[in-house]
Amino acid sequence: MSGLFSFHGGLKTVRHKTESNREAIRASVLPQRLTVPLRQHIGAIAKPLVQAGDRVLKGQMIGQPDGYISAAVHAPTSGVVKAVDQRPVPHPSGLPDWCVTIDSDGEERWIAREPVDYRRLHPSALRNLLRNAGVVGLGGAAFPSAVKLNLSGHCERLETLILNGAECEPWITCDDRIMRERAAEIVAGLHVMVHLLEPREVLIGIEDDKPEAIAAMTAACAGTGYAVRAVPTRYPSGSVKQLVRLLTGKETPVDSLPVDVGVQCFNVATAYTVHRAVECGEPVISRIVTIAGHVNQPRNIESLLGAPFAGLVAQCGGYRDGVERLIMGGPMMGFALHSDEVPVTKATNCVLAAGAAELAPEQPVMPCIRCGACVEVCPADLLPQQLYWHARAKEFDKAQDYHLFSCIECGCCSYVCPSRIPLVQYYRYAKNEIWAQEKEKQKAELARQRHQARQERLEREKQEREAKLRQKAPPRAEPNAEKPSIETAVARAKAAPAPSLATAAGTGQQTD
Amino acid sequence: MFVAVIALGVLAGASGLLLGFAAVRFRVEGDPIVEKIDAILPQTQCGQCGFAGCRPYAEAIAAGEADINQCPPGGEGGIAALAELLGRDPKPLNPENGAEKPKMVAVIDEQNCIGCTLCIQACPVDAILGAAKHMHTVIARECTGCELCLAPCPVDCIQMVPVAQTIATWKWTYPVVDAKTGSPAEASVA
Numbered sequence: 133m134s135g136l137f138s139f140h141g142g143l144k145t146v147r148h149k150t151e152s153n154r155e156a157i158r159a160s161v162l163p164q165r166l167t168v169p170l171r172q173h174i175g176a177i178a179k180p181l182v183q184a185g186d187r188v189l190k191g192q193m194i195g196q197p198d199g200y201i202s203a204a205v206h207a208p209t210s211g212v213v214k215a216v217d218q219r220p221v222p223h224p225s226g227l228p229d230w231c232v233t234i235d236s237d238g239e240e241r242w243i244a245r246e247p248v249d250y251r252r253l254h255p256s257a258l259r260n261l262l263r264n265a266g267v268v269g270l271g272g273a274a275f276p277s278a279v280k281l282n283l284s285g286h287c288e289r290l291e292t293l294i295l296n297g298a299e300c301e302p303w304i305t306c307d308d309r310i311m312r313e314r315a316a317e318i319v320a321g322l323h324v325m326v327h328l329l330e331p332r333e334v335l336i337g338i339e340d341d342k343p344e345a346i347a348a349m350t351a352a353c354a355g356t357g358y359a360v361r362a363v364p365t366r367y368p369s370g371s372v373k374q375l376v377r378l379l380t381g382k383e384t385p386v387d388s389l390p391v392d393v394g395v396q397c398f399n400v401a402t403a404y405t406v407h408r409a410v411e412c413g414e415p416v417i418s419r420i421v422t423i424a425g426h427v428n429q430p431r432n433i434e435s436l437l438g439a440p441f442a443g444l445v446a447q448c449g450g451y452r453d454g455v456e457r458l459i460m461g462g463p464m465m466g467f468a469l470h471s472d473e474v475p476v477t478k479a480t481n482c483v484l485a486a487g488a489a490e491l492a493p494e495q496p497v498m499p500c501i502r503c504g505a506c507v508e509v510c511p512a513d514l515l516p517q518q519l520y521w522h523a524r525a526k527e528f529d530k531a532q533d534y535h536l537f538s539c540i541e542c543g544c545c546s547y548v549c550p551s552r553i554p555l556v557q558y559y560r561y562a563k564n565e566i567w568a569q570e571k572e573k574q575k576a577e578l579a580r581q582r583h584q585a586r587q588e589r590l591e592r593e594k595q596e597r598e599a600k601l602r603q604k605a606p607p608r609a610e611p612n613a614e615k616p617s618i619e620t621a622v623a624r625a626k627a628a629p630a631p632s633l634a635t636a637a638g639t640g641q642q643t644d
Numbered sequence: 645m646f647v648a649v650i651a652l653g654v655l656a657g658a659s660g661l662l663l664g665f666a667a668v669r670f671r672v673e674g675d676p677i678v679e680k681i682d683a684i685l686p687q688t689q690c691g692q693c694g695f696a697g698c699r700p701y702a703e704a705i706a707a708g709e710a711d712i713n714q715c716p717p718g719g720e721g722g723i724a725a726l727a728e729l730l731g732r733d734p735k736p737l738n739p740e741n742g743a744e745k746p747k748m749v750a751v752i753d754e755q756n757c758i759g760c761t762l763c764i765q766a767c768p769v770d771a772i773l774g775a776a777k778h779m780h781t782v783i784a785r786e787c788t789g790c791e792l793c794l795a796p797c798p799v800d801c802i803q804m805v806p807v808a809q810t811i812a813t814w815k816w817t818y819p820v821v822d823a824k825t826g827s828p829a830e831a832s833v834a
C-alpha cells in the first residue's frame with residue numbers, strides 16, 4: 133500500500149467546475165453532415181478506405197491505421213461519403229487536414245457489432261482489436277492505446293496501472309460526469325487493461341473536488357482490489373508524470389516514460405471506450421465534450437466525432453454576449469481556435485467560449501525580473517526563467533541543457549509571472565524549431581546519400597562506356613603507364629568474352 | 645552447366661573488382677574536418693557556391709580555398725554554424741553566390757513534358773522519374789530544390805513552387821509581443 137506523495141509546485145486555480153458538472157451527459161442531436169479528420173491521434177495519419185459516393189454504415193472503418201503508432205477512424209453514423217479532402221480541423225495553425233465528409237442518412241444503421249471474450253484472445257490479437265477500433269487516449273493527447281498496452285522493451289513487469297480521473301483543468305468536467313454515470317463500464321474496460329498488462333496494483337486517481345465521482349468509482353471497484361485514491365486539488369495533478377508521482381512516489385526520469393519505471397497510466401474515458409470496443413463491438417465514434425464558459429447552459433455532451441463545434445454550442449443555448457475567444461482544451465493547456473465550424477475529434481475534451489473575464493487582462497509584457505516565481509510553481513522541477521532566456525535568444529542547445537523537453541507546457545509559469553511573459557509560447561517555439569532542425573538534418577543526410585549514389589553510378593557508367601569503346605577499337609599495344617593496372621583489368625574484365633576473361637583479370641579467380 | 649558456373653564465377657569476379665575499384669576511387673578521405681563541414685552544409689547540391697556540390701565546397705573550405713559565406717541555401721544559420729566550427733567570425737552571405745530563399749520544390753507540368761530525359765541527367769539526387777518519350781515527374785520528398793533541372797528543359801515545363809505548409813510541418817512561431825498592448829496570443833486565465 134502506498135500512501136500519498138506530492139509533487140513540486142503547481143497551482144490552486146479558480147474552479148469553474150460546477151457550472152457544467154451538475155447536469156447529466158446529453159446525447160448530441162445528429163448533425164446533417166459530419167467531417168471526420170483522418171488524423172485525430174498522435175502518429176501517422178490514417179489511410180482513407182472510402183471515396184466520394186460510397187455508402188457507409190455507422191461504425192464502419194473509413195481510415196486504416198498506417199504504421200505502428202497510428203489508429204483507425206470510423207464513420208460516426210450511416211450515410212454517404214461526400215468527399216475525402218482537406219478541411220478545417222481544430223489545430224492551433226488553422227490549417228486544413230484530410231477529412232472524410234459524410235452526409236448522414238438519418239437512419240443510424242450500425243455495422244454488425246460483435247462482442248468478444250477478451251480472456252480467450254491472445255494479447256496481440258486483443259491489442260490489434262483495440263487499434264482497429266480506434267482506441268486512443270481521450271485525456272487530450274490522443275496517443276494510440278494499443279501501443280501503451282504493450283510493455284515489451286520498457287519493463288519486465290508492470291508495478292502499477294493508474295487510471296487518471298484527476299481532471300485538473302479548471303473548466304473541464306467530462307471525466308467527472310463519465311465517472312459518475314458510467315463507473316461500471318469504466319471498471320469493465322479497466323479489467324481488459326489489467327488482463328493485458330498484469331500489474332501488481334491498480335490505482336485510480338481522482339481530485340478531491342469530485343466527491344460524487346470518487347463515490348461512484350469506489351462502489352464500482354468493490355471486490356476488485358482496485359483502489360480509488362483522492363488526490364489534492366492542485367493543478368496539474370492530472371498530468372501523467374505528476375499523477376504518477378502523487379500516487380506512487382516514483383519520479384519519472386527526464387527523457388523516460390512512466391512505463392520505464394513500471395507505471396502505466398490511462399484516462400478514465402479511454403477505459404470506457406476499451407470496454408465498448410471489446411464487449412460491445414463498438415469502435416470509437418463519439419466522445420464526451422465539456423462546453424463551458426460564455427454559453428447559456430454549460431454542460432457535457434456526448435458528441436459524434438466529426439460534429440461541428442457550432443452545433444454543440446447551439447445545444448447549450450448558444451453563446452452569451454462577450455465571447456472573445458474559442459478555446460479547445462482547458463484554458464491552461466488548450467489553444468485558441470480560428471472558427472467554430474471545426475469538427476469534434478478524439479482529442480476534444482472541452483470547448484471553452486472565453487470572455488474577457490476568463491482571459492487574463494491584457495497587460496504589457498515587462499522584462500524578466502528574476503523573481504523566481506516561475507521556479508516555485510514548475511511541477512516539472514525546471515528553471516523556467518533559464519529556459520525562457522535561452523529560447524528567447526534561440527540558444528536551443530542551452531535550452532535543452534536545461535531540459536526543455538521535460539516541460540509539459542502546463543502554463544503554471546506563465547500564470548504566475550509578474551512580468552506577464554508568455555513563457556510557454558517561447559518553449560513551444562523552441563521545441564518546434566529543434567524538431568524542425570532535426571528533420572532538416574535527416575533530409576540533408578538522405579540527399580547526401582542519394583547524391584553520392586548518383587556519383588558512383590555515373591562513374592560506373594563511364595567506366596562501362598569506356599570499356600565498350602576499347603573493345604571496339606583495336607587494343608593499344610602497351611597499357612598506359614599512368615593508368616593503374618586495376619583499372620585496365622576492370623575494363624578488360626568487362627569487355628572480354630567470358631571464358632578468356634578470368635585469366636585476363638589475373639586475380640586468381642577460379643577458371644577450371 | 646560447366647560454362648554457367650564459369651560465367652557466374654567470372655561475373656562475380658568482375659563485379660568484385662568493380663566494387664573494389666569504386667571503393668578506392670570514391671573512398672571518403674576520412675578527413676574529419678571535411679566531414680564536419682559537410683555535415684553542416686544543407687546538401688542541396690545546387691552548385692551556387694561555385695563548386696560541384698556540397699562536398700567539394702567542404703573540401704575547399706577545409707583547404708582554405710573558399711570562404712564560409714558562399715552557400716545560399718544554408719543561409720545565415722549555416723554560416724553561423726560554420727563560423728563556430730572553424731572558430732571564425734560569422735559574416736553575411738556573399739551576394740555573388742545568390743540569396744537565401746524559402747524552400748522550394750520542382751514540379752513538372754506533365755501536360756507539356758516531351759520526355760527528353762534532360763532533367764533526369766541534371767538532377768543531382770536522382771529525384772526525377774521518367775523514361776524517354778514518357779512524361780516525367782519529380783519525387784517531391786526527395787527534391788532538394790536546387791533548380792538545376794530548370795535550365796536544361798527545352799520546353800520550360802518545370803517550375804519551382806514553395807513547399808506547402810501542412811499540419812505536420814507547421815511550427816509555433818517566435819512569440820510576437822506587441823510593445824503597446826503587450827498582448828500575447830496565448831489564452832491565460834485569470
Ligand code: SF4
Nearest residue numbers: 500501503504506549
Ligand atoms: S516569474 Fe517571470 S519575472 Fe519572475 S523569474 Fe520567472 S520569468 Fe522572470
Ligand code: SF4
Nearest residue numbers: 510539540542543545
Ligand atoms: S510550462 Fe513548463 S516550465 Fe512552465 S511551469 Fe509548466 S512544466 Fe514548468
Ligand code: SF4
Nearest residue numbers: 688690691693698715
Ligand atoms: S551552395 Fe549548394 S552545392 Fe554549395 S554547399 Fe550550398 S547547397 Fe551545397
Ligand code: SF4
Nearest residue numbers: 757758760761763797
Ligand atoms: S527536361 Fe522538361 S521536357 Fe525534358 S523530360 Fe524533363 S520535364 Fe520533360
